Amino acid sequence: MISSVRGTVLAVHGSTAVIEVGGVGLAVQVTPRHGLSLRLGSEATLRTALIVREDDLSLFGFAEADELAVFDLLRSVTGVGPRSALGVLAVLDPDQIARAIAAEDDAAFRKVSGIGPKTAKLIVVSLAGKLAVLPTTRSAAPQAAAPVRDSVLLALVGLGWPERTATVAVDEALIVATDLERETMQSLLRLALAHLGPQQAAAK
Numbered sequence: 005m006i007s008s009v010r011g012t013v014l015a016v017h018g019s020t021a022v023i024e025v026g027g028v029g030l031a032v033q034v035t036p037r038h039g040l041s042l043r044l045g046s047e048a049t050l051r052t053a054l055i056v057r058e059d060d061l062s063l064f065g066f067a068e069a070d071e072l073a074v075f076d077l078l079r080s081v082t083g084v085g086p087r088s089a090l091g092v093l094a095v096l097d098p099d100q101i102a103r104a105i106a107a108e109d110d111a112a113f114r115k116v117s118g119i120g121p122k123t124a125k126l127i128v129v130s131l132a133g134k135l136a137v138l139p140t141t142r143s144a145a146p147q148a149a150a151p152v153r154d155s156v157l158l159a160l161v162g163l164g165w166p167e168r169t170a171t172v173a174v175d176e177a178l179i180v181a182t183d184l185e186r187e188t189m190q191s192l193l194r195l196a197l198a199h200l201g202p203q204q205a206a207a208k
Contacts, residue, residue, distance in 0.1 A: 005054055006052050006054045006063060007051070007052060007053075008049065008050065008051050008052055009023050009025050009030055009032065009049070009050050009052055009063075009065065010023075010025065010047065010048070010049040010050075011023045011024045011025035011026075011030075011047065011048070012024045012045065012046070012047055012048075013042045013043060013044050013045065013046055013047075013048050014029050014044070015044065016039045016040075016042050016044070018036065018039065019033055019034055019035065019036050019039055019090075019094075020032070020033060020034070020039075021034050021038075021039055021042055021048075021050075021065065023048060023050065023065075030063060031063065032050060032052065032063045032064065032065035033062060033063065033064045033065065033086075033087075033090060034050070034064075034065050034066070034090075035090060035093055035094040036094055037094065037154075037157070037158070037161075037167060038065075038066070038067055038167070040158055040161050040162070041067070041161050041166070041167045050065030050066060050067065051065065051066045051067075051068065051069050051071070051072040052064060052065045052066070052072070053072060053075060053076060053086070055086045062086065064086055064090060066093070067167065068098075070098045071093055071097075071098055073098075074093065074098045074101055074135065075089050075090065075093060077131055077134060077135065078092055078093075078101075078127065078131075080130070081123070081126055081127050081130045081131065082126060082130070083122075083123045083126060084119075084123060084126075084127065087118070088116070088118045088119060088123075091116045091117055091118055091119070092113060092116050092119065092127075094116075095115060095116050096112060096113075096116075097171070098135070100112070101135065102135035102136060104128070105127070105128050105131050105132060105134075105135055106135075108128050108132075109128070110124040110125045110127065110128045111124070112124075113127050113128070152186065152187065152188065152189050152192060153174060153178070153192070155189045156174050156177075156189055156192045156193045156196055157170050157171060157174050159189070159193055160173060160174070160193075160196060160197075160200070165200065169200070170196070170200075173196040173197075173199045173200045174192070174196050176196070176199045177192055177195035177196040177198075177199060178192070180195060181195055
C-alpha cells in the first residue's frame with residue numbers, strides 16, 4: 005500500500021500529476037484545483053490511496069490527510085467509485101461535505117458530474133454521523149457564482165498563495181462584497197488581495 009509520495013513535480017496534465025520518486029515518475033490522480041497548486045520542478049508531498057483492480061493500478065493523491073480520509077469514506081458508499089469520490093472532492097472540501105451530510109443536503113452532491121439523485125441520497129444516508137463538522141467563528145460566506153469564485157481562487161493560487169490560504173481569502177471577500185462585486189472577478193479578486201495584504205506584510 006502506497007500511503008504517501010514525496011518527490012519532484014515533473015508534469016501536471018489536468019487532473020494527473022507526475023511525481024518523480026527515486027527516479028521513477030508516478031502518475032497520480034488529483035483534483036484540478038490541487039493540480040493547479042503544484043509547481044513544476046518543486047517538491048510536493050501527497051497523501052495517497054492506491055486502488056488495485058484486475059487490469060489497473062491507480063494512485064490518487066491529496067494535499068491534506070482529511071481529504072484522503074473523506075475520499076476513503078466516499079468510496080465505501082455503494083455506487084461511488086474512486087473517480088466519483090475524487091469528483092466530489094473537486095467540488096466540495098471535507099468540511100463542506102460534512103456540513104452537507106449533517107444537514108441531509110443531497111443536492112450538494114447532485115452538482116457533481118457522475119453523481120445521480122439516488123447516489124447523492126445514498127451518500128448522505130451512508131455517511132451520516134461519520135464526519136465531524138468543524139466549528140467556525142465567522143459567518144458563512146455568501147454565495148457567488150461558481151465560475152467567478154473559482155476564477156478568483158485559481159488566480160490567487162497562480163500568484164503563489166497556498167490553496168487553503170486563498171480559499172479563506174475568497175470566502176472573507178465574499179462576506180464583505182456587495183452583490184455587484186460578487187458577480188465580477190476583478191472586484192472579488194481586489195477584495196481578496198486586500199485581505200491577504202496584512203498577512204503578507206506580517207510574513208515579511
